[in-house]
Amino acid sequence: xxxxxxxxxxxxxxxxxxxxxxxxxxxxxxxxxxxxxxxxxxxxxxxxxxxxxxxxxxxxxxxxxxxxxxxxxxxxxxxxxxxxxxxxxxxxxxxxxxxxxxxxxxxxxxxxxxxxxxxxxxxxxxxxxxxxxxxxxxxxxxxxxxxxxxxxxxxxxxxxxxxxxxxxxxxxxxxxxxxxxxxxxxxxxxxxxxxxxxxxxxxxxxxxxxxxxxxxxxxxxxxxxxxxxxxxxxxxxxxxxxxxxxxxxxxxxxxxxxxxxxxxxxxxxxxxxxxxxxxxxxxxxxxxxxxxxxxxxxxxxxxxxxxxxxxxxxxxxxxxxxxxxxxxxxxxxxxxxxxxxxxxxxxxxxxxxxxxxxxxxxxxxxxxxxxxxxxxxxxxxxxxxxxxxxxxxxxxxxxxxxxxxxxxxxxxxxxxxxxxxxxxxxxxxxxxxxxxxxxxxxxxxxxxxxxxxxxxxxxxxxxxxxxxxxx
Amino acid sequence: xxxxxxxxxxxxxxxxxxxxxxxxxxxxxxxxxxxxxxxxxxxxxxxxxxxxxxxxxxxxxxxxxxxxxxxxxxxxxxxxxxxxxxxxxxxxxxxxxxxxxxxxxxxxxxxxxxxxxxxxxxxxxxxxxxxxxxxxxxxxxxxxxxxxxxxxxxxxxxxxxxxxxxxxxxxxxxxxxxxxxxxxxxxxxxxxxx
Numbered sequence: 001x002x003x004x005x006x007x008x009x010x011x012x013x014x015x016x017x018x019x020x021x022x023x024x025x026x027x028x029x030x031x032x033x034x035x036x037x038x039x040x041x042x043x044x045x046x047x048x049x050x051x052x053x054x055x056x057x058x059x060x061x062x063x064x065x066x067x068x069x070x071x072x073x074x075x076x077x078x079x080x081x082x083x084x085x086x087x088x089x090x091x092x093x094x095x096x097x098x099x100x101x102x103x104x105x106x107x108x109x110x111x112x113x114x115x116x117x118x119x120x121x122x123x124x125x126x127x128x129x130x131x132x133x134x135x136x137x138x139x140x141x142x143x144x145x146x147x148x149x150x151x152x153x154x155x156x157x158x159x160x161x162x163x164x165x166x167x168x169x170x171x172x173x174x175x176x177x178x179x180x181x182x183x184x185x186x187x188x189x190x191x192x193x194x195x196x197x198x199x200x201x202x203x204x205x206x207x208x209x210x211x212x213x214x215x216x217x218x219x220x221x222x223x224x225x226x227x228x229x230x231x232x233x234x235x236x237x238x239x240x241x242x243x244x245x246x247x248x249x250x251x252x253x254x255x256x257x258x259x260x261x262x263x264x265x266x267x268x269x270x271x272x273x274x275x276x277x278x279x280x281x282x283x284x285x286x287x288x289x290x291x292x293x294x295x296x297x298x299x300x301x302x303x304x305x306x307x308x309x310x311x312x313x314x315x316x317x318x319x320x321x322x323x324x325x326x327x328x329x330x331x332x333x334x335x336x337x338x339x340x341x342x343x344x345x346x347x348x349x350x351x352x353x354x355x356x357x358x359x360x361x362x363x364x365x366x367x368x369x370x371x372x373x374x375x376x377x378x379x380x381x382x383x384x385x386x387x388x389x390x391x392x393x394x395x396x397x398x399x400x401x402x403x404x405x406x407x408x409x410x411x412x413x414x415x416x417x418x419x420x421x422x423x424x425x426x427x428x429x430x431x432x433x434x435x436x437x438x439x440x441x442x443x444x445x446x447x448x449x450x451x452x453x454x455x456x457x458x459x460x461x462x463x464x465x466x467x468x469x470x471x
Numbered sequence: 472x473x474x475x476x477x478x479x480x481x482x483x484x485x486x487x488x489x490x491x492x493x494x495x496x497x498x499x500x501x502x503x504x505x506x507x508x509x510x511x512x513x514x515x516x517x518x519x520x521x522x523x524x525x526x527x528x529x530x531x532x533x534x535x536x537x538x539x540x541x542x543x544x545x546x547x548x549x550x551x552x553x554x555x556x557x558x559x560x561x562x563x564x565x566x567x568x569x570x571x572x573x574x575x576x577x578x579x580x581x582x583x584x585x586x587x588x589x590x591x592x593x594x595x596x597x598x599x600x601x602x603x604x605x606x607x608x609x610x611x612x613x614x615x616x617x618x619x620x621x622x623x624x625x626x627x628x629x630x631x632x633x634x635x636x637x638x639x640x641x642x643x644x645x646x647x648x649x650x651x652x653x654x655x656x657x658x659x660x661x662x663x664x665x
Contacts, residue, residue: 015653015656015657015660016653016656020633020634020635021635022633022635024650024653024656026657026660026661035501035502035554036553036554036555038504038505039504039505039506039555042504042505047647049647052657063501064502075502077502077503078502080502080504081502081504084504126553126555127552127553128551128552128553128577142553142577143553143577143580144553144554144555144558144577144580144581144584145506145555145581146555146581146584146585146646147580147584149647150646150647150650153647153650153651154647154650154651154657155657155661156650156657158635158646158650160633162576192489192547192550193489193546193547193550193573193575196547196573196575196576197576223551223577224551226547226550226575226576228576228577292489292491292550313488313545313546314488316487316488317488317489320487410493410498410552411498412498412499412501412502419521429491429493429551429552431491431493431494431551432493432494432516433493433494433497433516434493434498437497437516437521
């Protein structure tokens with residue numbers, strides 16, 4: 001029977017199957033960070049258990065780290081959390097890309113760039129944006145701390161197989177329309193729970209023509225539609241991205257792996273539980289206006305009128321978002337004034353994202369009412385960006401150039417948006433208080449964020465001069 | 472965790488859709504390294520005003536909801552971040568069961584792993600319960616044995632729960648312990664990889 005890539009990945013990892021139980025799946029790679037792991041390690045210690053496969057476990061610090069001076073951690077509770085991870089990694093023999101490591105960075109940025117993330121793998125992490133790694137044709141999903149503990153102890157997880165959802169995007173994206181706009185558009189059209197209970201496979205011309213960085217941006221936000229995992233079949237783009245990376249085998253072994261990876265693609269005629277088809281021409285640069293990622297409109301559009309809502313629940317949700325964001329019904333997106341800009345996060349902090357933002361920032365100045373920060377996703381990204389002078393472009397334009405970490409995506413460190421201010425952010429969540437109590441987040445692409453920084457409001461990046469260079 | 476077969480408790484209603492885990496437990500409270508002590512921060516930004524005093528309009532601050540142990544919520548409860556601090560905060564506050572028309576997948580799992588029951592009921596049943604929850608004395612009895620929710624006035628509804636989780640919750644079993652009993656299967660799988 002024709003199988004989807006989801007079926008293939010699932011079947012390949014079943015350790016134990018028994019009537020009336022979920023499947024016991026083997027986990028190939030477990031990524032760990034400081035926030036969701038301490039209680040899991042404590043649990044192990046209480047029961048005198050070991051980490052079964054430290055060699056399949058890799059840790060870093062990202063959520064809490066300061067981005068100005070990374071060695072000056074002023075928050076003692078954050079310091080303790082990082083210290084706890086350090087001690088746990090030492091005790092259990094786990095490799096840690098610590099604060100002083102050239103490999104430190106956001107867990108979903110460093111996994112792929114080090115080649116830890118590989119096609120065909122099952123990958124978990126105590127973080128919902130683990131779906132990012134699905135871009136490589138791996139089955140990657142976020143887990144809670146109990147499952148972190150279970151994975152540490154057994155290298156397996158009990159999972160009921162989700163349904164399959166095909167999201168096919170055909171055609172060619174217009175200039176200035178980026179991967180972030182694609183996933184924001186999908187969310188705006190299908191809502192925040194269209195993917196609940198599903199694993200998404202993204203396919204179609206648009207996905208095939210995307211770079212790995214772009215595919216990661218799309219897969220990253222699968223969870224914003226409710227899907228724990230979203231993936232793309234491995235192809236030549238995947239293979240060329242991985243060739244020569246630190247943890248990927250070299251030589252003949254790589255060529256053999258590459259063949260196996262390509263064979264993971266869904267078979268001709270494989271069927272899905274649900275299918276969605278989208279045309280690239282429908283998609284414009286997007287801006288979120290509300291308090292969940294589906295509350296998003298094209299930059300040329302406006303926030304809704306309450307009368308347009310299709311249900312009572314939606315109406316209340318929109319009313320509550322308008323109140324929190326201090327918007328009036330029907331207000332134009334182009335009229336929203338911006339005070340903060342954040343370019344970073346596991347969604348959009350890779351070298352390519354920074355290039356796209358720099359293209360817009362180049363030769364321009366950050367608007368006097370705006371504070372803008374650029375936070376590279378990892379130390380590796382930072383070094384590469386500096387090697388090509390991107391830091392200089394940002395600094396000349398009046399952006400701050402920071403150290404790597406999760407930063408203002410969830411503001412667990414000192415990078416906080418003050419109450420009432422509007423932030424154009426390349427991150428993934430615009431929930432109430434996400435970037436600080438009372439902060440108002442607008443999710444956008446890196447190019448749109450840079451455009452907002454220099455204009456002090458949202459501007460259609462397609463109308464800006466260097467838009468030709470974008471995409 | 473201790474197992475249970477039936478639970479009877481006071482009900483509070485929270486008629487909001489897409490309540491995300493950032494609201495259930497905001498990020499500034501995720502830095503603790505224990506599982507306890509999160510209840511004081513539950514729904515922090517909604518529950519307290521800027522000056523730190525309780526927000527009288529917030530559902531759980533209303534006098535009729537004092538001491539509630541069952542929370543009736545609306546669709547897609549627990550969406551967003553995978554933070555297990557969300558069920559820990561609810562449990563620490565005193566909520567043992569959440570009833571909603573739908574839950575986000577990771578939150579749903581995280582509840583079960585902590586012996587907290589996410590009960591999925593139909594829209595109209597949840598609507599009814601949200602109305603009834605306005606009564607200070609309203610209580611529900613939730614049974615794991617027949618997977619039902621009942622009140623003393625004749626309301627009765629059944630909810631889906633896999634036999635696996637039914638058994639786990641009734642017995643309060645440690646999932647890791649069960650898995651470790653399959654050690655030979657895990658070893659065999661690992662050997663097949665090489």
